[in-house]
Amino acid sequence: MQTLGVAAVSARAMAQAAAHDGFDVVALDLFGDVDTRRAASRWLPIGAPGSLHIDAAQVLAALRELAREREGGVPLVGWVAGSGFEGEPDLLAQGAAVLPLIGTAAAAVRRLRDPALFFGFLAGERIPHPPVSFEPPEDAEGWLMKDAHGCGGWHVRRPPWPKDERLPAHHYYQREMAGLPMSATFIANGRDVHVLGFNELSVRRFGTRPFVFCGAVGPVPIAADMARRVTAIAQALSAEFELRGLCSLDFMRDGDAIGALEVNPRPPASMSLYRRPFGSGLMQAHVRACLEGALPPATPAQAQDVEGMEIVFARRPLQLDAAAARRLAAWPGIHDLPDAGQRFDIDDPVCTLSAGGSDAGQVRMRLNEGRERLLQSLETLA
Incomplete structure (x- = not known):
């Protein structure tokens, strides 16, 4: 049996999916929840639960421990980085130097999470997206401030913002778009994608944070033309930013119009909505896409509720x-x-x-x- 490390703020979904696919799982996360430990043969802490933030020193210490075991003969394939790592390309690079990273490479994540590069690519390819600015808009009404290294929507702010202050690193302003927040869950191999399905996202206000991610529902039907357009965007992003494995594309849907928001270059929360959609397991498909470049067969998805x-x-x-x-x-x-x-x-x-x-x-x-x-x-x- 091969061993797989899965690391995230909360690694439960990945741990359960990997165990279901026949891996011996080592889970690294903040919580060590009962069902996470049940799915894994071992749990290693990588941060304080209340912080909702991974601790770099603990991550590297855990990966070094696994690397020593791999050198001792444990059939450890490598580790998968989940939520909380999208804004940590330096840590991804350090971790990949210790133990093979099975997912989008650190250099690609760094480019993807550079808002000037990401939205510059969208603009150059004429991919629809809400307008973006790196200077404070003269009239802030209808604009949002976002952190390209954030996750879960906790970083999104409405005005007023501090005036005459330099925009923090990797932050940007984006025009708020009306409509329904959605995502596409897909598997990428650095060139092409296999879309598992489309999801409606739940976001709610928590205090001054207007768009905190609370959940997802899917797969939901969308018009064939819209599905083709969203899939084409995912393919273009996969090729440009060398996305690998399970990922998701967040977008707004307003009638027939769509607006790309961001890409999560790691297994998303929405993966738990898809149960063996092509006859095999999601984590096996993630590993194959990353290590072999293989995507699931382009056959109609199995029907599911x-x-x-x-x-x-x-x-x-x-x-x-x-x-x-x-x-x-x-x-x-x-x-x-x-x-x-x-x-x-x-x-x-x-x-x-x-x-x-x-x-x-x-x-x-x-x-x-x-x-x-x-x-x-x-x-x-x-």
Whole structure:
């Protein structure tokens, strides 16, 4: 059995997918949730849970430990970088020098997350996207400030912003676009892509943060012409930025119009919506695309119900006692299970809910109802 390392702010989805595909999994993340440890043969911490930020020193120490084991004969293929690494190209490069990185190379991530290069490419290829500026707009109304190294939408800000201050590194201004936030989940081999499907994204306001990512529902149907246009954008980006493995393209949909927003050059949260869509496992497909350049066959995707996932955030400070932890573990469709005794501040992620249904509306309703019932239960017990 081959061993695979998976590293992220939360590595549970990758760990479960890799274990399902027959890998012996070593999980590196911040939380060490119950189901993450259950899927992995070992868990190594790479940051404090409350920080929502990976710690570079801990990442490199963990990778060095795995590299020594590989040198000792453990059949370790390498490691996959997930959420939290998209803004850390230097750390990706350092990690890849220690242990083979199975995914988009650090140099490509650095180029992709350079907003001038990324949006310059979109403009040069006439790929539709909301207008971007690197100077403060004279009239800030309708503009957003974003950090190209951020993830999860926590970095997006509406005005007012500090005046007469230099724009922070890798930040930019972008005109807000009306419509529905969506994504395309795909596998890339540096030249071409295999699109798994299209998803509707859930974003909500948390305090001064207007667009925090809370979940996704998919696959959802879109018109054939729009599917072709989004796929062509993913292909162009894959070739230009040498994307490899599981990735996602975030875009806005406003009627027939689309606007490209960003690419996540790593396994996205939406991967959990797709269960063996082409007869084999997602992490096996990720590894093959990265190491062999092989994409899944271009055959019609297997039919599946619509799936949805929703991150549940604490509405007030919580601490799980044993009774609350047991109640949580028994909840239907629960993932990212915390241990008893864990504390949560307001807006901390507590767990993830999943639901299925015949269409996106039904799935959203089930997720919303489940989230509210779960939070009420936790706030009663915790």
